[in-house]
Amino acid sequence: MTPAARLAAAASVLDSIAQGRQPAEVVLKAWGAANRYAGSKDRRAIADQVYKVLRARGRLVWAMDGREDGRALVIGSLSLIDGLSLEEIEALHTGDGYGPKPLSKQERARISLTGDEVPGWVVAGLPEFVVEDFKATYEDRWAEEAAGLMLPRAPIDLRVNIAKATVEEVEAELREAGLEPERTPWSATGLRLGAEPPPNVQALEAFKEGRIEIQDEGSQIVCALAGVEPGMTVIDYCAGGGGKTLGLGMRLEGEGRLVACDIVQKRLDNIRPRLIRAGVEAELQQLGPNGGGVEDLVDQADVVFVDAPCSGSGTWRRKPEDAWRLKVEDVDRLHTLQTQILARAAKLVKPGGRLIYVTCSMLRQENEASVDAFEEDHDGFMAVGVADALDGALVTDAGRAKLTELADHHRLRLSPATAGTDGFYAAVYERVA
Structure with missing residues (x-):
């Protein structure tokens, strides 16, 4: 393909992304499958152009006088x-x-313009309402946080399944496979691969045999707040794809009870092969529309982990297209849903048990506002400091120090700019009454 043809293809892919809800990665793969004449270098160049545009979309729409089409x-x-x-x-x-x-x-006139004053939200590369949220949260550091979230490509983080292999063994195995893994700084079970060239992790024997899972370091850290030990009853209340279910189950070492819940049966079905590969046993329980179906677990759980539905704004460095799909009303709806889910999940915690609230969001309405509402209505739960909650087997010494520094007692914010992870928020509680 000529450079010009690649540009036309990138514009077409961008239009397809804008017209649907599928991730950019899926749309790009579909385009490649439908256009077999495009070689690997062509597909890579088109993908690079697409992601370049998505990361700067706000600025480009502004520069092109409000036009949002791919061309x-x-x-x-x-x-x-x-x-x-x-x-x-x-x-x-x-x-x-x-x-x-x-x-x-x-078009000629727009790209010939110079000297226009660019609004701050355009420079930041975020929707305007998100910039206001960042300013309230990060104050003078908001622009740095925005750049960390939108500009760099994220690395590929792996979690070593320490029930099957040591980190040292897997690191050596990956090096023998021609990769260059590095230890993650905060998670003691993490290895990191560079984003370029993108590694085919799922083709590795270590993945096929369950010794590794793809899991961002931030996701590994929030699992470390659960304090799971063998023999416990652990409930992953919003299991989703099951990544955190596997991380929690790894610490049970085959002893205890792990229950993965979700409102969508298909998500639970998709967890089954992952559990088998990782050697983790779990009960899969579909929730009713109002959280029903787990009445037998009320007051029974040592740990209830609530990875609540959220905007996913903490993953925008991986999925920049999602930033431009999010609306203010979406965040308001999610906040309401999060408070309802957290209240239902809290009923499953036994006295002395632990409740962990987690989002992969960077937004206050989904984080501080949701846990503020929970704390106001649930005085039977006591805040547990992050430093006390961390599982020493899952974090490094440097990680414990860094996470304690970042924590606001029982609340923890992680971001690409401050921790080098995806954006996560967590709050930890213990039931005392």
């Missing part, structure tokens, strides 16, 4: 990100072959 965004990126001159951009837009048609008068 406009690609043209804007050539000027604002790649620094091409008008003449160079025009040379890529001749309409020849499979390349994009020539620039219009309006």
Whole structure:
């Protein structure tokens, strides 16, 4: 494919992403499958262009006078990100072959503009309402936090299943496979691979045989707050894809009871092969629309882990397209849902048991506001400091020090800028009455 044809393809993929709800990665794979003539270098170049645009989408829409179509965004990126001159951009837009048609008068005018004052939310690369949230949370550091969330490509973090192998054994195995893993700084069970070139982790024997799982270091850390020990009854109340279910089950060492709950049966079905591969046993329990179906577990659990439905804003460095799909009303709806779920899950905790609330969100309405509401209505739960809650077998000494520093007693915020992880929020409680 010519460079011009790649640009036209990137514009088409961007339009497909905007028209649906599928992740960019899925749309790109579908495009590649439907266009077999595109070689691996072509597909990689198109993906690079797409993600480049998605990370700077707010700025590009603003620069192109509000246009949100793929063609406009690609043209804007050539000027604002790649620094091409008008003449160079025009040379890529001749309409020849499979390349994009020539620039219009309006397009030519937009990329020729200079000296306009760019609003702060545009520079940050986040929706305007999210910038206001960041300013309230991070104050003078808000721009640094925004850049950390949207600009860099995230590495690939792995969690070693220490029930099957040691970190040292898996590290050596990955090096023999030609990879260059590094230890994660905070999680004692984590290994990190670079994003470039993207490793095919699922093709590794270590993955197929359950010695590793793909799991961001931040996700590993919030599991370490659960304090799971062999013999406990542990409930993963919002199991989703099951990644944290596996992390919690690993610490039971085959002794105790692990229950994974979700409102969607298909999600639970998808966990089954992961459990088998990891050698973890769990009961899979579908919840009713109002949290029903677990009445037999009321007052029974040593640990209830609530990985609540959320905006996923903490993962925008991996899925930048999701930033532009989120609306204010979505966050309000999620806050209401989170408070309802947390109240239901709390009923399952036995006296002396632990309750952990987690989101992969960076937004106050889903984090501080949700746990504030819980604490106001549940005086039978006592806050547990992060430093006291951490499982010493799952965090490094440096991790304990860093996480204690970042914590606001029982509440912990992680972000790409401060911890080098995806964005996570956690709060830890113990039932005292």
